[in-house]
Ligand SMILES: CC(=O)N[C@H]1[C@@H](OP(=O)(O)OP(=O)(O)OC[C@H]2O[C@@H](n3ccc(=O)[nH]c3=O)[C@H](O)[C@@H]2O)O[C@H](CO)[C@@H](O)[C@@H]1O
């Protein structure tokens with residue numbers, strides 16, 4: 001199993017390009033199931049989760065091509081024979097496999113998708129996806145660990161989810177695009193990845209209004225088609241935020257290219273509160289950190305508030321900051337798995353339920369630590385960049401799920417980091 005070996009203490013300097021967003025790429029790859037014409041996506045990140053989604057789509061019958069000379073461009077054709085089944089082997093490695101459910105049901109009238117189990121960060125049920133599809137006329141049973149769904153043409157419905165759900169909104173949005181009549185999604189997720197998906201669907205002929213707000217209206221159409229030009233996936237705000245936190249912790253000055261500061265308002269506000277200088281233009285962000293950051297408290301919540309997917313990385317900054325901070329996690333019930341590993345590096349953190357109290361320490365000391373989930377891995381890398389001596393991060397297959405060449409990008413910025421196979 002691969003590990004990362006980091007020798008801490010180097011400041012970060014230079015420029016880094018941000019890749020396309022994992023959480024936009026995954027639903028947008030599934031959107032290929034909604035039409036018979038080939039769909040081309042640009043700026044597709046090179047990630048394990050993307051590889052898993054492509055394997056799943058191939059298994060379902062989608063023809064997938066990735067140009068050798070343009071590895072960020074993927075062409076998907078779902079015009080042939082389709083077997084609408086997402087098996088456990090693939091779903092268990094990636095919960096986002098559930099995103100094939102809405103499109104398969106809407107276009108082919110049936111789908112069998114293995115029920116995702118819990119994962120390291122929480123129980124993560126998909127009851128709201130099922131509730132919404134039932135409201136649109138689907139018959140759904142859970143049998144032998146699978147969601148078995150069938151429908152004639154789905155019917156538009158007014159759906160209010162019990163909580164804001166990102167992939168739930170995406171599944172229902174894709175299903176509603178081909179349903180008969182109007183669907184209104186109340187309490188919809190407003191994340192930029194949902195908006196990017198809606199823009200792709202509109203380019204495919206869908207009739208959608210209100211994306212980016214809590215109420216999305218969709219007038220179903222009979223057929224979708226390929227967009228006139230390839231859709232470019234929105235930049236990954238979480239990858240960008242991770243690099244901002246790395247600079248805040250390690251010090252230095254870095255320009256992020258292909259990054260959208262307006263998708264990171266809450267994170268940038270907290271970095272400024274910590275004393276970090278952040279400037280931004282339309283598609284770039286410059287970050288400069290000259291001194292030890294100040295500890296800052298925050299609470300995760302749905303977009304546009306502070307993202308849960310940045311909680312672990314910002315906690316790593318707080319671990320070496322001046323002062324004390326309180327971090328509250330409100331989205332997932334078990335998203336503090338990184339805490340015990342950060343403590344192995346010398347961090348001072350006390351967890352009480354959904355709250356972590358961090359007393360910033362002037363230094364951390366390198367050790368062997370174990371990644372437990374995707375963003376936990378990133379937080380350990382950030383801590384390793386600052387810690388004295390060598391830090392080894394084990395189980396980085398979690399990191400590879402969601403970061404495109406992270407160690408190569410950090411090395412180009414001057415970090416002493418290498419992958420050990
Ligand atoms: C592939 C993808 O885009 N993943 C993101 C997506 O995950 P995902 O879409 O799985 O997360 P949700 O927004 O659905 O989850 C939010 C909360 O609602 C609960 N819930 C959700 C659906 C449901 O049917 N029932 C239910 O109880 C979840 O357990 C969780 O507590 O949004 C999360 C919250 O921003 C991010 O951390 C993930 O990176």
Ligand SMILES: C=C(OP(=O)(O)O)C(=O)O
Pocket residue numbers: 023095096309374375402
């Ligand atoms: C939790 C995450 O992803 P997923 O929903 O794919 O598990 C994440 O990207 O931080």
